[in-house]
Amino acid sequence: AQKVTQAQTEISVVEKEDVTLDCVYETRDTTYYLFWYKQPPSGELVFLIRRNSFDEQNEISGRYSWNFQKSTSSFNFTITASQVVDSAVYFCALSESGDYKLSFGAGTTVTVRA
């Protein structure tokens, strides 16, 4: 069963625009962990952020921010003032307590045009 859904396949923006990526997850566990990874055109997977299910505090880290809402099972990610270097595929992932494997969403391709 699909555990992580990223409904947006592709997003294209002009530099300096904000980009919000949607992620909806499904789990029966009360303890779980959510992640965002970035895959630039060079192909590597880069860890960006991790949240646990007990901490719904939304934070900002540089140009990145995230909005975690358990009530809607959503974990959205925003890039503020996008730059060309932000062009990549962004993956949302879920890991349930006691099970270390990651279930990835299908990814959202972000293209930032100069």
Add this chain to the structure above:
Amino acid sequence: DAGVIQSPRHEVTEMGQEVTLRCKPISGHDYLFWYRQTMMRGLELLIYFNNNVPIDDSGMPEDRFSAKMPNASFSTLKIQPSEPRDSAVYFCASSVGQGRSNQPQHFGDGTRLSIL
């Protein structure tokens, strides 16, 4: 600090040949994961190890696939015999266990495998 190191970066071989992918996890990490990425199926977990012991191999597609971790600093994923549908990017990742806190997995650069 060195990250996860995978080799080779690219592999092109003919159908039926044996393929061996290699991975060196980050020192001190006790979990190691093998993932496969394809356009059709996205990123999917094949197998993972904890302290060199396989924990979950339910994602291994067929008996043609096997993985080993003889020590804490080395793992292999082998395909024998290889088939064109095995063409994909194979990622190795490692993480620190720390009980149940599910620390981030750090990925290698991947091996792009093409089976002709």
